[in-house]
Amino acid sequence: MSKKYVIGIDQSTQGTKALLFDCNGDLILRSDLPHKQIINDEGWVEHNPEEIYNNTISVVKTLVEKSGIEKSEIAGIGLSNQRETAVVWNKSTGKPVYNAIVWQCARGAAICEKIACQSGAEDLVRSHTGIQLSPYFSAAKIAWVLQNVAEAKQMADNHDICHGTVDSFLIYRLTKDHAYKTDYSNASRTQLFNIVDLKWDKEVCELFGIDTDNLAEVCDSNSCFGMTDFDGFFDEEIPIHSALGDSHGALFGQGCLEKGMIKSTYGTGSSVMMNIGDKPIFSSHGVVTSLAWGMDGSVNYVLEGNINYTGAVISWLVNDLKLIESAKDTEALARTANPADKSYLVPAFSGLGAPYWDSSATGIFCGMTRVTGQAEMVRAALDCIAYQITDIVNAMGEDADIDIKELRVDGGPTKNGYLMQFQSDMLSIPVQVPSSEELSGIGAAYAAGIALGMYDKEKLFARMNRKKFEPAMDNNERQGKYDGWKNAVSLVTNNSL
Numbered sequence: 001m002s003k004k005y006v007i008g009i010d011q012s013t014q015g016t017k018a019l020l021f022d023c024n025g026d027l028i029l030r031s032d033l034p035h036k037q038i039i040n041d042e043g044w045v046e047h048n049p050e051e052i053y054n055n056t057i058s059v060v061k062t063l064v065e066k067s068g069i070e071k072s073e074i075a076g077i078g079l080s081n082q083r084e085t086a087v088v089w090n091k092s093t094g095k096p097v098y099n100a101i102v103w104q105c106a107r108g109a110a111i112c113e114k115i116a117c118q119s120g121a122e123d124l125v126r127s128h129t130g131i132q133l134s135p136y137f138s139a140a141k142i143a144w145v146l147q148n149v150a151e152a153k154q155m156a157d158n159h160d161i162c163h164g165t166v167d168s169f170l171i172y173r174l175t176k177d178h179a180y181k182t183d184y185s186n187a188s189r190t191q192l193f194n195i196v197d198l199k200w201d202k203e204v205c206e207l208f209g210i211d212t213d214n215l216a217e218v219c220d221s222n223s224c225f226g227m228t229d230f231d232g233f234f235d236e237e238i239p240i241h242s243a244l245g246d247s248h249g250a251l252f253g254q255g256c257l258e259k260g261m262i263k264s265t266y267g268t269g270s271s272v273m274m275n276i277g278d279k280p281i282f283s284s285h286g287v288v289t290s291l292a293w294g295m296d297g298s299v300n301y302v303l304e305g306n307i308n309y310t311g312a313v314i315s316w317l318v319n320d321l322k323l324i325e326s327a328k329d330t331e332a333l334a335r336t337a338n339p340a341d342k343s344y345l346v347p348a349f350s351g352l353g354a355p356y357w358d359s360s361a362t363g364i365f366c367g368m369t370r371v372t373g374q375a376e377m378v379r380a381a382l383d384c385i386a387y388q389i390t391d392i393v394n395a396m397g398e399d400a401d402i403d404i405k406e407l408r409v410d411g412g413p414t415k416n417g418y419l420m421q422f423q424s425d426m427l428s429i430p431v432q433v434p435s436s437e438e439l440s441g442i443g444a445a446y447a448a449g450i451a452l453g454m455y456d457k458e459k460l461f462a463r464m465n466r467k468k469f470e471p472a473m474d475n476n477e478r479q480g481k482y483d484g485w486k487n488a489v490s491l492v493t494n495n496s497l
Contacts, residue, residue, distance in 0.1 A: 003075035006454060007063065008445030009056060010438065011081040011166055012246060013102065013268045016052060018059035019441040020067055025449065025460045027436060031063040038099060043350060044107050046099035049087050052166065053173050061233050071234050078242040078448030079167055079225075080249035080440040083189045086141035087169040088152050091160045091180075094173050097152045100166065101141040104269070104308055106350050106359050108140025111147070115207050128204055130188065130195045130280060130289030132357055136306065137191035138165060143208040161214050165190065167243045168216045174240065175226030183221040184294035185248035193218070195280060195291055198299065221248070221293040222451040242447035246440040247271035248293055251302065253443030254408045254434065255461035262396065262404055264389050265439065266411035269353075270310040272392040274303045276400055285395035286355025295447070303399055305354030305392030309347040310385045311413050316349075317381055323374060327412070330378050334418045337379040343367040344488035345380040352493065355395045361492040367484070385413065386423040387485040393427055406430045408466075410439035417469075425473035426482060435465040 008019040015034035022028050033055040038046040064071060084103035089096045101107065112133050115121050125133045135141070142163045145152050155161035162172060168182040187193040187200075192210060194201035200212040219225065221244050227237035244252065247265050251273050254263045259277035264270055273292070280289050280301045292300035309316075314330060317323045324330065344367050346352075351359035365380070389407075397404050406429055413419055414433045424431040436442060449455040 002073070003452075003454070004073045005069060006075055006078060006445045006449040006452070007060060008078045008080070008438070008441035008448075009060065010246065010249075010441035010444070011052060011056060011079070011170065012440070013082045016055040016059050017438065017441055018063040019438055019445060020063055021445045021449065023454060025446060025455055025463070027438060027442065029063060029067050030438070031059045031066065033059055042107070045102040045105040047085065047102055049089070049096040049100045049169055052100070053170065056170060056174075057231050057233070060230050064233075072236065074234075074238055075452050075454055076239040076241040076448050077228070078444030078446070079170065079240055080244050080246045080444040081166040081170070081186070083165060083186060083245035083247065084136060084138050085166050086138040086145070086163065087166060088142060088145045088149070088161065088163040089169060089172070090155060091162050094178060096169075097155065098145050098149050101144065103136060104350055105141065106135045108135035108144045109359055111135070111140045111143050111208070118207070121207055125191065125204055125207070127282070128194045128196070128201045129191050130282065131191055132288065134191070134357060135359060136353060137189060139191035139204070139208045139210065142210055146209060156211060156214060159211070159213060162216070163210070163214060164216050165245075167245075171225050171240060171243065174228040174230065176228070176237070177226065179226035180216045181219050181225050182216040183219055183243040184291045184299055185221055185245040186243065187218045188291040189245055195289060195301070220295055220297065222295045222447045239452075241451045242444050244293060244444050244447060247273055247304070249441065249443030249447075250410050250439040251275065251292060251443065252447055253439040254410065255464065256408060260400070260402045260404070261408070262393065263408040263410065266310055266385065266409060266413040268310070268312045270307040270385070270389060272305045272389055272396070274396045274400060276301050276303055281400055283395070283399045285398045286357060287392060287395050287399060288354065303396045305395060307388045307392070308350050308353050310388065311411065313345070313347045313381045313384060314413065317378065324378060330382055331416045331418045333375045334379040334382050337375040338371045341369065341371050341376040341379075342484060343369075343372050343376055343380050344485055345377070345384045346488050346492055347384055348492050352489070354392055356489065356493050358493045364488065364492050366488050366491060382416065382419045383422060386419060386426050387482065389423060390426040390482065404429060406432055408432045408434070410434060410437065412437065420469045421472070424469040424471045425478055428471045428475075428478065430471070431469040432466045433469070435467070
């Protein structure tokens with residue numbers, strides 16, 4: 001029987017999706033499961049790796065069973081995953097020794113502060129890895145487990161440990177031979193990988209107390225990472241033929257394959273990413289340099305800025321403040337807000353990411369007057385998402401010296417017409433929203449399908465439909481609003497509160 005389908009697995013911060021694509025690259029079915037967000041009184045954020053693994057098996061089984069297709073018709077798997085989230089597990093058993101420490105969690109701040117006290121250490125980390133020393137990335141999270149979990153320290157000394165990103169854990173568990181592999185995109189986000197030499201950096205690893213011998217093999221993003229039968233579900237093993245960090249998967253899925261093309265993923269947090277070609281550009285404006293991917297023996301680089309809270313701001317309104325019942329309520333409310341209201345929300349719930357990199361910053365709602373009510377607060381929450389994206393896109397334009405023509409976007413919040421129009425207004429460029437929402441999973445599935453010979457790359461991306469939002473706001477109004485945002489940010493980044 002011929003191979004007609006590719007499965008994309010998108011393992012994200014909130015849950016795990018399985019996506020079924022046909023021989024034309026069309027998404028025909030999805031299955032998903034959430035996993036628990038484990039948050040303690042200190043704001044530390046964790047996930048249970050076993051729950052994630054079991055959910056990955058479950059969503060694939062459900063997808064195939066619901067589809068009615070034959071298992072033998074599936075050509076392979078593409079995997080995208082939440083990045084920077086760190087997992088440490090026993091090399092012999094594959095069992096985690098601690099919960100996954102999520103990218104949002106800043107518990108490694110003290111480790112980074114100690115490293116920063118060493119002369120030249122911060123410059124070393126940045127020049128070798130392309131990213132500022134920060135607890136945001138995987139390195140400090142892995143180091144925290146090694147320093148605080150006795151079992152992990154003992155296993156590390158005996159080289160009976162694996163530690164890495166979620167993709168490497170899932171590949172290890174899914175493959176019968178325990179393939180211990182990761183790809184260039186995920187490796188470049190650990191803060192342990194030399195993005196110029198394209199290998200684990202011993203000097204940087206030593207700063208964090210991490211042995212390079214305990215890290216995964218780094219492979220092209222569209223290589224075969226191993227064979228899996230999903231715990232006996234498939235009668236024959238199928239290949240995992242791509243692995244990409246979720247934002248890199250979205251960049252590929254958006255068709256941003258040429259230098260200067262830029263996309264923003266609106267998820268729990270946001271990643272703004274610009275393809276800068278086959279040579280790295282090191283930022284002087286607060287964004288970082290990473291690898292987009294490695295494919296067919298060559299690599300592409302990106303400039304990237306990460307934001308901790310974008311879509312999660314809306315979740316905060318719903319779940320914590322009980323201000324609205326659903327994220328769907330935000331657009332209508334924002335459109336009814338009083339135009340005279342000038343309130344701002346700076347959502348620094350766990351510090352500020354790019355381009356500020358202030359882990360000590362705390363959130364603020366400012367500029368309130370008597371006209372500030374529910375609708376105005378909701379609008380401010382939506383606006384802060386667009387303002388944060390604007391900060392990063394402006395920084396990238398400065399670093400790359402590129403006149404940015406458009407922004408391609410994806411993620412749940414892009415359904416909000418108010419937000420997308422406001423984003424276009426703030427950037428003064430068109431914003432392009434694809435008809436499909438699952439860009440991370442699409443990118444992983446497309447990369448796998450192309451590698452398997454199922455898809456023609458040019459035809460795939462030419463078929464994508466997009467809705468365009470054009471800038472419509474007066475320049476003086478736009479600048480006044482953006483200046484107000486910068487003033488609000490200054491209240492929390494200069495520690496004046």
